[in-house]
Every structure is written in C-alpha cells, then in structure tokens.
Amino acid sequence: MSIEPRRPPLQFVLRLKRALGGKAGWNGLAVQIAFAAILAWIAYEIVANARANLQTQHIASGFGFLNYNAGFDVSQSLIAYTNSDTYWRVFFVGLLNTLLVSVIGIFFATVIGFVVALCRLSPNWLVSRIGGIYVETIRNLPLLFQILFWYLAVLAALPGPRQSISIFSTFFLNNRGLIVPRAVGEPGLDPFLAVLAVGIIAALGVRHYARRALFQRGQMIRIWPYVLGLIVGLPLVATLIFGWPFIFEVPQLKGFNFAGGARVIPEFVALTVALSTYTASFIAEIVRAGIMSVHKGQMEAGASLGLSRGTALRLIVVPQAMRVIVPPLTNQYLNLTKNSSLAVAIGYPDLVSVFAGTAVSQTGQAIEIIAMTMGVYLLLSLTTSAVMSIYGWRINRSLAA
Amino acid sequence: MKRVSLALTLAAAAAALSVQAASAQTLKTIKDRGMLSCGVSQGLPGFSSPDDKGNWTGIDVDVCRALAAAVFNDPTKVKFVPLSAKDRFTALQSGEIDVLSRNTTWTVSRDTSLGANFTGVTYYDGQGFMVKKSLKVNSALELNSASVCVQTGTTTEQNLADFFKGNNMKYEVIAFGTVDETVKAYESGRCDVFTDDASGLYASRLKLANPADHVVLPEIISKEPLGPMVRHGDDQWFDIVKWTLFAMINAEELGVTQKNVDEMLKSDKPELKRVLGTDGNLGEQLGLTKDWVVRIVKSVGNYGETFERNVGTGSPLGIARGVNNLWNKGGIQYAPPIR
Numbered sequence: 182m183s184i185e186p187r188r189p190p191l192q193f194v195l196r197l198k199r200a201l202g203g204k205a206g207w208n209g210l211a212v213q214i215a216f217a218a219i220l221a222w223i224a225y226e227i228v229a230n231a232r233a234n235l236q237t238q239h240i241a242s243g244f245g246f247l248n249y250n251a252g253f254d255v256s257q258s259l260i261a262y263t264n265s266d267t268y269w270r271v272f273f274v275g276l277l278n279t280l281l282v283s284v285i286g287i288f289f290a291t292v293i294g295f296v297v298a299l300c301r302l303s304p305n306w307l308v309s310r311i312g313g314i315y316v317e318t319i320r321n322l323p324l325l326f327q328i329l330f331w332y333l334a335v336l337a338a339l340p341g342p343r344q345s346i347s348i349f350s351t352f353f354l355n356n357r358g359l360i361v362p363r364a365v366g367e368p369g370l371d372p373f374l375a376v377l378a379v380g381i382i383a384a385l386g387v388r389h390y391a392r393r394a395l396f397q398r399g400q401m402i403r404i405w406p407y408v409l410g411l412i413v414g415l416p417l418v419a420t421l422i423f424g425w426p427f428i429f430e431v432p433q434l435k436g437f438n439f440a441g442g443a444r445v446i447p448e449f450v451a452l453t454v455a456l457s458t459y460t461a462s463f464i465a466e467i468v469r470a471g472i473m474s475v476h477k478g479q480m481e482a483g484a485s486l487g488l489s490r491g492t493a494l495r496l497i498v499v500p501q502a503m504r505v506i507v508p509p510l511t512n513q514y515l516n517l518t519k520n521s522s523l524a525v526a527i528g529y530p531d532l533v534s535v536f537a538g539t540a541v542s543q544t545g546q547a548i549e550i551i552a553m554t555m556g557v558y559l560l561l562s563l564t565t566s567a568v569m570s571i572y573g574w575r576i577n578r579s580l581a582a
Numbered sequence: 583m584k585r586v587s588l589a590l591t592l593a594a595a596a597a598a599l600s601v602q603a604a605s606a607q608t609l610k611t612i613k614d615r616g617m618l619s620c621g622v623s624q625g626l627p628g629f630s631s632p633d634d635k636g637n638w639t640g641i642d643v644d645v646c647r648a649l650a651a652a653v654f655n656d657p658t659k660v661k662f663v664p665l666s667a668k669d670r671f672t673a674l675q676s677g678e679i680d681v682l683s684r685n686t687t688w689t690v691s692r693d694t695s696l697g698a699n700f701t702g703v704t705y706y707d708g709q710g711f712m713v714k715k716s717l718k719v720n721s722a723l724e725l726n727s728a729s730v731c732v733q734t735g736t737t738t739e740q741n742l743a744d745f746f747k748g749n750n751m752k753y754e755v756i757a758f759g760t761v762d763e764t765v766k767a768y769e770s771g772r773c774d775v776f777t778d779d780a781s782g783l784y785a786s787r788l789k790l791a792n793p794a795d796h797v798v799l800p801e802i803i804s805k806e807p808l809g810p811m812v813r814h815g816d817d818q819w820f821d822i823v824k825w826t827l828f829a830m831i832n833a834e835e836l837g838v839t840q841k842n843v844d845e846m847l848k849s850d851k852p853e854l855k856r857v858l859g860t861d862g863n864l865g866e867q868l869g870l871t872k873d874w875v876v877r878i879v880k881s882v883g884n885y886g887e888t889f890e891r892n893v894g895t896g897s898p899l900g901i902a903r904g905v906n907n908l909w910n911k912g913g914i915q916y917a918p919p920i921r
Contacts, residue, residue: 235697240695241694256755264747265747356772357754437728437729528756545675
C-alpha cells in the first residue's frame, strides 16, 4: 500500500469545467459547443439538400421499399428465400452471406497465418524459406486478381456435372461446386442432441476439475478416457435407445445438375480461399513480429527447464506475444470483412452484391440502401474491434497478474 | 484565429453544398460545357462498343451522336461514359451524364420512382436464352434444374425469376456485375444457360471462342423496349431527346438519307420543307436550329440506315428488321409527325 498525499476536494464548478472543457476550461467548452453546432448544421444541410433534390426530380425516397417484393433470386441463402420475398429479406440474406464468408475466412486466415509464421521462424532452412516465399508472393499480388484466379483458373477448370469427380458415389466435385450428402433429421435427433450437449458440458466440468487438481494439489489426472466416454459413448447409447438421429440424403444427377444433397457453391469457395490465404500472409508477419518481440531469454529459460521448442512457444512465448499481436490482428480481421465485398466480381451474393447492387438498380433508392450498407459494415467492424479489445484486455490482465 | 478560419471554411463548404440544387437547364449546361455527356454500355456490339481505336459505334451511340449533331452541328462532341447495368441509373440521377442511351428497358417503375423519363424506343427487344449446342436443348421449357448466368441489376433478372416460377421449374441463378464476367462464367461452364435480351445474346455470342457451338433458343419470354432516358425536371431537354429519335424515324419514312439529304433540301414538297427546316421554325421551338433534322441525318443517317449499319443484315450481328421495321412496312416503329 502506497500512501497518497491528501488533496483538497475540487469544487463542483471547477470539476465541471475540467470535465467539459479539458485544460482550456470554459474557453475550451465554448469551442466544443460551437464545433458540435457546426457539425450538426452541416449534417442538416446535407440531409435537407439531398431531400430537396430528390423531391424536385421526383425520385422515390424513404424506407417503404423494404416491404416490397424483390422479384429476383439469389444463388446462396442461409435462410429460406424465394423471389416473392421482400427487400428486407434480401438485406438479411446478403448480410448472412457476408457474415458467413467473413467468419470462415477469419478462422482459416488465423490458422494459416499462425502456421506460416511458425514456419518462417523455424530453424529448418527449407521450412522457413517456404514460409517466406508464401508471404512475399501472396501479400504482393492484388486481392481481386487472386479471387479471379481461384474462380476462373482453378475452380472453373473442374469438369461439368455429368463428368463430376465422384468420391465413393456420395461426394461429387464439379464446376458447380462440391455436392455432399445432406443430413435429414429423424425422430432420434432431439434426444441425440440433448445427450450430446450434456456430454460436452460434463466433459468441460471434468477438465476444470482436473486443472484445479493440477494447479492446487499438483495432482495429474488423466481425463481423456472420461471425456471420450462422455462425448462419444453417451450419444451412442442414446442412438441405441431412440434410433438413428439422422439419415443422409445422397445426391443424384438429375437433368442439368445434382438433385438432393447439399452444395457448396464455387463462388463461396473461391472467395473464402482467396480472402483467407491473402489475409493469412499479413497475419503471418504480425505473428512473427509478435513472437520476435518477446525476449529470446524467455525461450532459453524454457529450454533450460527442459521444455521442447514447441511447448516453450505454446506456454511461454506466444501468450506474451499475444499482447503485441492482437491490435494489428484486429485490423486484419476488419480488412477481411470489408474485402469480402469484392464478391460481386465472381457473383457471390454478399450484401454489396445483392443489396447495394441488385436492389439499388431495381429500386433506384441509392441513398437509403448505401446508408444501410455502410451502417452494417460500420457495425460489423465496431463489433469485431470491441470483441478483440476485450480479448486484448483479458490478456493484459492475466499477464499483469 | 486558426479556429475561426476553420469554422469559416466549414461554413463555406456547407453553403456550397446547399446551393448546388438540381439544374433544369440541361441544354444550357451542355452548350457551356461544349460537350454532351452520354451514358453507354461497357461494350455491347451493335448497341454501344468501342473499337480498337477507342471510337464508339452502335445504335445507342448514334442516338447520342445525333443529339450532339442537333445541338453543336458536330457528332463528335460527345463524351461517352461506359456504365454497368447497376450503376447506370445512379449516374443519370446524380447528373454525371445528360442522357442514358444504354440498351435500357422501359418499365413503369423506372419511368417514375427512378426520377427519370424514357424518351422513346430505339429497339424493340425481348429476353431469350442461349445454351451450348452439345446440351441438345430445343426449348426454354426444357431448362428445369439448370444453372443460369445473368447480369445483375437488369429486368432480365426479374423476368428470369418470373419465367421459371410461372412454369414450375427450378433453377440456380448466378448474377454477375458486368456482362463480360457473365459471359466468361457461361463460357467456362459454370452455367448451362446465359440469358439476356435477344439482341444482347447475339452480340455476346460474337465474343465467344466458338460462336457456332452455341444456340439461342426460340422462346422470347418478355417485352424489352430499349430506349434513351433523361432526368425528371427538364421538359425542354426531354423534348429534344425525344424528337431527335423521332426525327430519325420520320426521315426514314420520308426517304431522307445521309446521301440524298442535300438534294431533298431543294424539294418543294411541303412536308419535306417543314421537316428539313426550309419552311417554318419547328427546330427553334425545340431550342435547336431550323436545320436540326438535316444536321442529324447528315451525321448519322436516318433510323433505317443506323439500324442496318450497326445491328442489321449488313453488320456482324445480322439481325433482321422484324418488329423494328417502320409501321407501314410491317413493323411497329412509329414516330409522331413533325409539324
């Protein structure tokens, strides 16, 4: 406990002055109010001006169009959608498609990025050179070019549906995408899922107990047989009692395309692969910088304790490096999300393509639609950076403790 | 002091924003600029496409050249702005272009809520389908479960949805931003079918590696009257664009061609004298000159000549006049009289 010098409490007005005007006091406050007023006035002028111009040209405005029928189809939708649904629905279809490609892209970009960074830092000459070549090639080629490369050069070169590459006659790969059997729920599905959830929660409980036993009493407990029993054994028993949870619908060639089964469209694959490999090359450099920023004495200390290189990295170096890695990593996540709007070039139905593209030209309401789209990207970006800030704050706290 | 000047700058910027209201003086703006700004496609042979020297040709391009001829007596005073289907209306609304002459279908929603007016029909078209010959498909009704490539932001996209729904057929749509991307995806085998206005199908087929391997199916599933568009709020400019096209059609009806127009000027037929401006001041009433029709026909020819040169049997597209023939020759092209 340090002893703090006692200060006379600030008077109320003085405190208010500080809070509102900073060091400049009331002068600062006046400038701030004037500045805010000017900003508000400019915003008002922009809105009023746009509205007046729209009215003189009789261009439709307002958000009423969102309840009209869209009348066009979309190739991939995570929610039920037909061409008689509204523009609201189109908005959500596009939003979910953007989110899907962003989340999966972020996951793969992070994994590939970490692997490449560790390759580059590897003492093995060949492995480190391969990592270096990956980074220097991928990050120096334009992203749009890479998306088109994956779409037009790699995936379009696959055979047509009638000459599909078939794997055990259940999986089919062709230029229309990857067609896989689809799981169709049976009566046993609900108990199966319930038991699986119970198993996972119980397994987490066991892990927590084992960790406490290790840290508090130094007792090692081998938990994997219990975990296996909980996660695999219990659902198996449930299946025996209630019957199969689901059956698989095998795709069959019918007319031009496959009927039945689920399909991953090539536009999605091309976009995800291009986004994650491209962003991974930047993440690799960020991770490498983070690891290099940890003093090499840490690694040596780990080695002198008898830890292997991998274990020392995992337990000692990477946790300290995360503090440096997280802020620039957030930037890359935001870039990936925003770059996903290049989807329109290859016909992937993301938010910009279906909503800020098709819907704008069908309704002509560019101002409303672009504003909504900008709002969505802003919200996505702010959410991502908020999550990453919390994560960074937790790392800092645990390292400081 | 610094703060004050910043505030002043902001105020000036805001004032500048507020006075820039929609201008109703399109003709004056064009004359002051010395150039007509014309929105066209990004390259659709026969309608608007640049050649290897960057010269634009096509039936839509000729409409703009005729306008420039009527205004400046010089068909080269046009700046062509290539636009994708989904950007075209925004460009017109924002004033970036004076007229949109870009194979655009006339519909009621576009005539009203987009804040624009169609001025006439340069080409009566309809939507069709193109498939590979090897698929051995003879009718659009055999396309159940097919994958269809389409350009986004077009009436084509909506007609397609209506057609498949109306015939209880399933399909997969893949929508691309530009026509080139769409054709490329079709050619690479991503889709079984490419759909567009029939004229567009013939034009795009020319760009394919082996045009003879592809066939346009006989069904025409929609009405696609294509025409130029102007902004709401300037009746004078609306009239000029409208009557420029009508002048070309009337010229064909009267037998006035690029070659014989000087000869025709000597004619004493009252109808010809009125149209060619040797009698009366109809052109001046439009805000142009008396000899406006002469200027137009001299620079691009009459409607029939434009058609034959760009899309007709004399062009690589080889499309027959069909419904685009004059009303008194079995077609439906009909212009109100100039009098």
